[in-house]
Amino acid sequence: IYLSxxxxxxxxxxxxxxxxxxxxxxxxxxxxxxxSILVVSAHWETDVPSVSAGQLPQVIYDFSDVPACMFQMK
Known part of the structure; x- marks a missing residue:
């Protein structure tokens, strides 16, 4: 399933x-x-195909001009 x-x-x-x-x-x-959920993102670039995994991955805030409450979401 692809969702933008x-x-x-x-x-x-x-x-x-x-x-x-x-x-x-x-x-x-x-x-x-x-x-489990597989996320494929254009917001992350590597020279070779890569996989990242973690039990409690951190949120990367790569946006601006959004409501302040967005920066509280985890």
Missing amino acids: HGNPAMLADDSFVARNFLMEWKEKMFPIKPK
């Missing part, structure tokens, strides 16, 4: 139509919490 996340403010603003769609879609597609 769009503007990160969508996580904090209910006026984004896509937010409501994705929240409802999530409940239908994943009635049971998945054991």
Whole structure:
């Protein structure tokens, strides 16, 4: 499944139509919490294909001009 996340403010603003769609879609597609999630991102570059993993990965804030509450999300 490929999903473009769009503007990160969508996580904090209910006026984004896509937010409501994705929240409802999530409940239908994943009635049971998945054991793992693979994220492929264009926000990270390496010279060779790489894999990063961690039990508690840190959030990288690579955006600006969004509500301040976005920087509190983990």
